[in-house]
Amino acid sequence: MPTLTADAFKTSFLPTWCPGCGDFGIWMSLKDALAKLGIGPDDGLLVYGIGCHGNMYDWMRIYDFAGLHGRALPVAQGAKLANHTLPVVVISGDGDCLGEGGNHFIHAAKRNPDVTVIIHDNQVYGLTTGQASPTAKAGFQTKSTPEGVTDEPINPLTLALTAGATFVARGFAGDIPGLSKIMAEAIKHKGFSVVDVLQPCVTFDKVHTYMWYRQRLYTLESSGYVPDTRLHAMEKAMEWGDKIPVGIFYREDKPTSEDREPALAGGPLVSLPLTVPNLDALLAEFI
Amino acid sequence: MAETVTWKIGGEAGFGIMSAGIMLARAFSRLGYHTFATNEYPSLIRGGHNLITVRIATKRFEAMHREVHILVALNAETVTLHRDELSEGAIVVYDPNDQEWQALDFPKPVHLVAIPFKTIVTQKKAEPVMRNTVALGATVALLGAPLDVLSTVISDQFSKKGGTVITGNVEIARAGYDLVKKDAAVLSVCHLDPAEKSEPLLMINGSEAVGVGAVRGGLKFAAIYPMTPINSLITFLADHAKSLGIVYKQPEDEIAGINMAIGASVAGARSMVATSGGGFALMVEGLSLAGMVEAPLVIDMGMRVGPATGMPTWTEQGELLFVVRAGHGEFARIVLAPGDAGEAYKETVRAFQLADTFQTPVFVLTDKYINESQWCVPKSVFTGDIVIDRGNVADPSTLPAEGAYPRYRADSPDGVSARTFPGTKHGQYFINSYEHDDVGHATEDPAKRIAMVEKRKRKLAAIEREAPLPVVYGDEKAEITFLTWGSTKGPVLEALEMADYTIGGKKANMVHFTWVYPLPAGKVAKLLGGKKRIIDVEQNATAQFASLLREATGIEIQEKLLKFDGRPFYPEEILEKVKVKTIFR
Numbered sequence: 050m051p052t053l054t055a056d057a058f059k060t061s062f063l064p065t066w067c068p069g070c071g072d073f074g075i076w077m078s079l080k081d082a083l084a085k086l087g088i089g090p091d092d093g094l095l096v097y098g099i100g101c102h103g104n105m106y107d108w109m110r111i112y113d114f115a116g117l118h119g120r121a122l123p124v125a126q127g128a129k130l131a132n133h134t135l136p137v138v139v140i141s142g143d144g145d146c147l148g149e150g151g152n153h154f155i156h157a158a159k160r161n162p163d164v165t166v167i168i169h170d171n172q173v174y175g176l177t178t179g180q181a182s183p184t185a186k187a188g189f190q191t192k193s194t195p196e197g198v199t200d201e202p203i204n205p206l207t208l209a210l211t212a213g214a215t216f217v218a219r220g221f222a223g224d225i226p227g228l229s230k231i232m233a234e235a236i237k238h239k240g241f242s243v244v245d246v247l248q249p250c251v252t253f254d255k256v257h258t259y260m261w262y263r264q265r266l267y268t269l270e271s272s273g274y275v276p277d278t279r280l281h282a283m284e285k286a287m288e289w290g291d292k293i294p295v296g297i298f299y300r301e302d303k304p305t306s307e308d309r310e311p312a313l314a315g316g317p318l319v320s321l322p323l324t325v326p327n328l329d330a331l332l333a334e335f336i
Numbered sequence: 337m338a339e340t341v342t343w344k345i346g347g348e349a350g351f352g353i354m355s356a357g358i359m360l361a362r363a364f365s366r367l368g369y370h371t372f373a374t375n376e377y378p379s380l381i382r383g384g385h386n387l388i389t390v391r392i393a394t395k396r397f398e399a400m401h402r403e404v405h406i407l408v409a410l411n412a413e414t415v416t417l418h419r420d421e422l423s424e425g426a427i428v429v430y431d432p433n434d435q436e437w438q439a440l441d442f443p444k445p446v447h448l449v450a451i452p453f454k455t456i457v458t459q460k461k462a463e464p465v466m467r468n469t470v471a472l473g474a475t476v477a478l479l480g481a482p483l484d485v486l487s488t489v490i491s492d493q494f495s496k497k498g499g500t501v502i503t504g505n506v507e508i509a510r511a512g513y514d515l516v517k518k519d520a521a522v523l524s525v526c527h528l529d530p531a532e533k534s535e536p537l538l539m540i541n542g543s544e545a546v547g548v549g550a551v552r553g554g555l556k557f558a559a560i561y562p563m564t565p566i567n568s569l570i571t572f573l574a575d576h577a578k579s580l581g582i583v584y585k586q587p588e589d590e591i592a593g594i595n596m597a598i599g600a601s602v603a604g605a606r607s608m609v610a611t612s613g614g615g616f617a618l619m620v621e622g623l624s625l626a627g628m629v630e631a632p633l634v635i636d637m638g639m640r641v642g643p644a645t646g647m648p649t650w651t652e653q654g655e656l657l658f659v660v661r662a663g664h665g666e667f668a669r670i671v672l673a674p675g676d677a678g679e680a681y682k683e684t685v686r687a688f689q690l691a692d693t694f695q696t697p698v699f700v701l702t703d704k705y706i707n708e709s710q711w712c713v714p715k716s717v718f719t720g721d722i723v724i725d726r727g728n729v730a731d732p733s734t735l736p737a738e739g740a741y742p743r744y745r746a747d748s749p750d751g752v753s754a755r756t757f758p759g760t761k762h763g764q765y766f767i768n769s770y771e772h773d774d775v776g777h778a779t780e781d782p783a784k785r786i787a788m789v790e791k792r793k794r795k796l797a798a799i800e801r802e803a804p805l806p807v808v809y810g811d812e813k814a815e816i817t818f819l820t821w822g823s824t825k826g827p828v829l830e831a832l833e834m835a836d837y838t839i840g841g842k843k844a845n846m847v848h849f850t851w852v853y854p855l856p857a858g859k860v861a862k863l864l865g866g867k868k869r870i871i872d873v874e875q876n877a878t879a880q881f882a883s884l885l886r887e888a889t890g891i892e893i894q895e896k897l898l899k900f901d902g903r904p905f906y907p908e909e910i911l912e913k914v915k916v917k918t919i920f921r
Contacts, residue, residue, distance in 0.1 A: 091761050117621060128599035128600060131603035
């Protein structure tokens with residue numbers, strides 16, 4: 050069997066992201082992670098929202114569902130319940146996942162579907178030319194907040210942790226080997242896995258540059274952190290400032306939403322018979 | 337002796353009003369009587385005025401009559417609110433603990449039967465809610481039937497709760513039964529003629545009938561957020577998920593619901609959602625997505641009174657134009673509007689087939705009257721053979737190894753192209769909410785855009801060719817034609833039966849549409865053209881179907897009989913209104 054490489058996902062389209070965009074690092078890490086896991090173009094489903102992240106599908110050859118803004122997670126959960134043997138990964142952004150789709154994010158976390166969500170977190174709405182996103186930090190000046198952001202930012206990690214996600218991690222778009230490793234772990238995890246990816250927007254954010262992040266990031270692994278306690282994870286996830294941790298914050302084995310569906314014990318829904326096994330018994334309930 | 341009896345029970349929410357009506361209807365349908373039960377209630381769990389009306393007849397009928405023959409009042413308010421509906425010689429069963437009623441309190445002569453419901457449940461140390469069972473026992477006696485009729489229904493109803501509960505209920509029903517037998521034995525006015533028992537009859541509400549149609553139609557996945565009037569579909573699907581091998585998921589909102597169903601559909605499972613107007617408003621964005629990615633999808637839209645929260649537990653046909661027009665952009669859809677539970681079953685089976693055939697959303701447009709009324713339907717309606725055809729799905733062995741798969745090929749005459757399911761070897765394509773080319777890559781190229789718009793538009797033409805004609809009830813050449821769609825079928829048909837299909841000396845018929853969009857314009861125009869008098873009957877304020885009909889055929893209906901107070905039509909009021917030559921507008 051030929052080894053799967055990142056080249057397998059090539060299409061005739063070239064990326065339209067700005068040169069230097071953090072999306073490139075996320076895309077390359079994802080291709081690398083999927084190839085390492087042996088998930089080829091026919092083997093998995095990627096579901097995208099709308100935003101700069103969402104344009105990735107055109108240059109990412111795999112079963113792709115480019116859905117509506119904010120609605121990638123419900124599509125992914127429906128597809129997963131229909132065919133739970135299919136690896137399903139959601140590619141989303143901070144606005145897509147935490148603004149328009151915030152309710153879906155919370156409820157996906159509490160259900161624990163075997164779905165991975167990768168959040169492109171750059172604090173801005175890039176595709177609509179640079180308004181503040183839900184993760185924008187206080188004081189950050191954008192096109193929609195000329196005096197600086199006044200609201201509190203959403204912390205995707207603490208939100209995921211309190212809502213019940215069973216795998217919570219943060220990566221950096223400027224560290225492809227490190228990010229690819231986290232993504233592979235997230236996709237392998239059986240349950241709802243969240244990877245928040247810190248990503249500079251080189252066009253609309255002159256503050257949070259690659260250099261800004263590199264000066265502050267450190268890996269949890271190197272600090273001897275063990276990701277097995279939700280409360281410790283909460284504490285680590287709230288660390289932000291001169292030192293910002295990346296890596297796996299929390300990991301837990303728990304039955305998934307597919308595990309809890311009795312019908313799926315007989316195989317994926319798409320392979321089950323389309324007939325009613327005992328019609329007389331069913332109708333007798335109404336007589 | 338009577339051929340038909342209309343029975344009404346009222347009381348506060350939490351008094352077991354609904355279950356009493358359903359048990360009574362079931363008891364008599366088991367004997368071969370045709371029965372029907374419809375409920376009225378406010379949006380409350382406790383208090384308020386709850387009501388269920390049951391009609392029992394020796395022969396098949398199509399709707400409720402306005403006059404009530406037996407009124408069972410579990411509180412005084414029930415008498416106050418409904419005494420005007422009583423027929424001459426009607427029986428009023430009431431609790432003297434609530435209020436003592438006199439003959440003079442009623443507009444027509446009635447028989448008063450005092451049953452101390454409260455005293456009986458206290459003496460028997462029973463739950464206060466069991467007053468409804470006392471009432472059922474009394475009712476069976478008033479109808480001249482043996483108590484056994486009721487005890488088998490009681491034992492089935494409480495089978496999960498065990499023998500003691502069953503015995504307790506039967507005993508307390510007997511108390512009501514014996515009281516009537518002893519004190520009111522002279523009252524034989526409502527004794528029912530015997531019915532002929534033929535094949536088994538189901539007592540089923542419209543939502544459950546949609547559920548049975550869905551699972552027989554190959555449903556595998558449903559995501560439904562709770563909303564009146566479709567909640568019993570949720571109960572049906574959730575209760576049977578294990579035995580039928582299906583998944584019902586409760587989403588966080590209707591937006592998630594429709595997107596989940598689209599995800600499951602694209603992944604290969606026959607999928608549905610159900611909701612009412614407000615929930616559907618949230619789904620509209622997703623509806624457009626289903627149109628764009630060409631996902632088969634069935635939507636049970638159970639209409640209720642709007643706008644906004646409106647009167648959420650009452651009936652209306654106010655969303656026809658909403659579902660026909662909903663969604664940004666242009667794409668094909670089909671709207672089917674069953675007129676009763678039997679049709680709800682059949683149209684749901686058909687909806688699943690059409691959704692796969694045309695790879696597009698299909699509506700089953702029901703309403704509170706259909707969804708929540710208990711209908712009496714012969715078993716054979718549900719047992720016919722069904723062949724499930726997944727429509728145009730690519731044969732995996734024929735897929736070329738190179739390149740992405742052209743799932744959206746735009747060259748077929750009906751606009752439908754062969755799809756693949758994610759995970760299929762060599763079947764990879766891009767499911768895309770953006771305008772796309774044949775493999776699903778985004779495109780803004782004018783020629784490709786035109787090709788895709790025309791592909792989707794050809795589906796609409798193909799669907800229109802498939803659309804059946806409406807069904808004509810009565811003489812095709814009748815001079816007076818009633819136009820109905822959905823749930824106005826029953827009341828109008830019943831009115832015609834009562835009038836022997838003759839109004840003012842002229843023959844009358846009914847043209848009933850269950851397939852309401854897209855209309856087979858040419859054929860409908862031919863059918864209705866040249867008719868002398870057409871009366872459009874709709875449960876809304878703006879005659880929405882008449883607008884659709886005019887748009888499709890150019891025929892403008894002059895007479896419109898519209899009702900929008902949340903209550904279904906009575907056949908009597910239809911007859912009263914059409915006797916005046918021109919009704920509305």
